[in-house]
Amino acid sequence: MAKQKWNVDVTHSGIDFSVKHMMFATVKGAFHKFDAEIEADLADLTTADIQFTVDLASVDTRNEDRDNHLRSADFFDVENHPTMAFKSTSITKTDENEYDVTGELTLNGVTNTETFAVTFEGQGKNPWGVEVAGFSGEGKVKRSDYGLTWNAALETGGVLVGDQIKISLQIEANPA
Incomplete structure (x- = not known):
């Protein structure tokens, strides 16, 4: 099979994150607007462009x-970034x-190399006859590596917001 372009079905996909709050609790969040350009041969994902x-x-x-x-x-300083x-x-x-996907992540005007563990979950035809493929991914980034250093000290020691951010992806895509 040759490489082909895939569109991410945003209504069946998600980008979630979590971070420690007060050193012992976890706050979760999501991003609802995102886009992707994927060119991949599902038989050999090591050649994909994402x-x-x-x-x-x-x-x-x-x-x-x-x-x-x-x-x-x-x-995030969304006005400038x-x-x-x-x-x-x-x-x-x-x-x-299972794959390690390494690439350049740009956030807050800073670019660093990050690696995400990605699983090809499978493929099949949906009820309308369209071929779809599923992927999931996980990774961790340090927000301080991107200049995101705001915090507040706690009376008991430690800080309000953790430095390590866990990112989780669930992607459903179909051929462009």
């Missing part, structure tokens, strides 16, 4: 005050249907 763009203003942690703070210059972007640079097969 680009993601996330609209940071679409952040949703189920708390409007916190979401507005995340959009501010203390965190409205998107987060990822472009794959290499893909390595690690096991059956």
Whole structure:
């Protein structure tokens, strides 16, 4: 099979994240607006080209005050840096249907190399006869690596917001 372009079905896909709050609790959130350009041969995903763009203003942690703070210059600074972007640079097969996808992640005007563990979940035809493919992925990034350093000290020691952000992807795609 040759490489082909795939469209991400945003209504059946998601980008979620979690971060430690007060050193012992976890806050979760999601980004609702994102786009991707994927060119892949499902028989050999190591040759795929992947680009993601996330609209940071679409952040949703189920708390409007916190979401507005995340959009501010203390965190994402969406006025000056409205998107987060990822472009794959290499893909390595690690096991059956398991891959390490390495690429350049740009956030807050800073670009670093990050690796995400991605699973090819399978493919099949939906009820309308369209071929679809499913993928899931996980990774961790340090927000301080991107200049996102706002925090508040706690009386008991430690800080309000953790540095490590866990990112989770669930993607359903169909041929372009």
